[in-house]
Amino acid sequence: MDDPQPGQQFDSVFHRPQRGRRSQPALSRERIVAATIALLDRDGASALTMRKVAAELGVHATSLYWYVQRREDLVDLAVDEILAEAAAVLPGPDVPWDTAVKETARRFYAALIAHTWAAEFAGSRPLIGPNAVALSRRVIVALHECGCGEETQAVAIRAVSNQILGAATSAVAMRAMRSGPSGAHDDALAAAVSVPDALAVENTYFDQVLDLVVAGIKTRRDT
Numbered sequence: 001m002d003d004p005q006p007g008q009q010f011d012s013v014f015h016r017p018q019r020g021r022r023s024q025p026a027l028s029r030e031r032i033v034a035a036t037i038a039l040l041d042r043d044g045a046s047a048l049t050m051r052k053v054a055a056e057l058g059v060h061a062t063s064l065y066w067y068v069q070r071r072e073d074l075v076d077l078a079v080d081e082i083l084a085e086a087a088a089v090l091p092g093p094d095v096p097w098d099t100a101v102k103e104t105a106r107r108f109y110a111a112l113i114a115h116t117w118a119a120e121f122a123g124s125r126p127l128i129g130p131n132a133v134a135l136s137r138r139v140i141v142a143l144h145e146c147g148c149g150e151e152t153q154a155v156a157i158r159a160v161s162n163q164i165l166g167a168a169t170s171a172v173a174m175r176a177m178r179s180g181p182s183g184a185h186d187d188a189l190a191a192a193v194s195v196p197d198a199l200a201v202e203n204t205y206f207d208q209v210l211d212l213v214v215a216g217i218k219t220r221r222d223t
Helices: 029-043 050-057 061-066 071-082 097-113 116-122 130-144 150-178 184-191 195-202 206-222
Strands: none
Touching (some): 029 050, 050 061, 097 116, 130 150, 150 206
16 A cells, blocks of 8 residues: 555556457456456355466356456456456545545455455555555545654554455455354363453444554654
């Protein structure tokens, strides 16, 4: 969620010119992304291959390479697509900076935990698709309006970003643990050595942690 640096460029599907639709087979990037998301929702991240997405679409795997070059392209496109709804309802410019940060962060987080695989991929891939950038830029712009110095703004951007991605990753891991073999969840709780530790295992406390981060930003600004 950092400001892009001048000249910084990744080899990303979002930076390559998008090819037009071919008549045979009748594929499109949109159809490929939809099939990728359907496969991931049903079978999980480990199941994602070009061959399986092609089978989902009823085509040969070589047909996909007109639109995407590798598995990572499917990952990046799928993650950005599930962020589209959140990016479409960003707080307006008249919304106070702290409210804008909280609302945008909550929508970002909610989108990631709605798909178990999304949080896993978002923590390991650069989020540079248009929807991810729109969400990140809204947080960055809001934090630029908080009245803090540049270093505090940079720290705040990192804190909010880490809260979104870290909380989403923890939430989906907790969900997987609870749906796993019986006893695994109890073992995790037993490993917590204090009441606060046990509560942290049981709950994500996303809103409360975000409130604490914003309060910390305000305190640092005021001092």
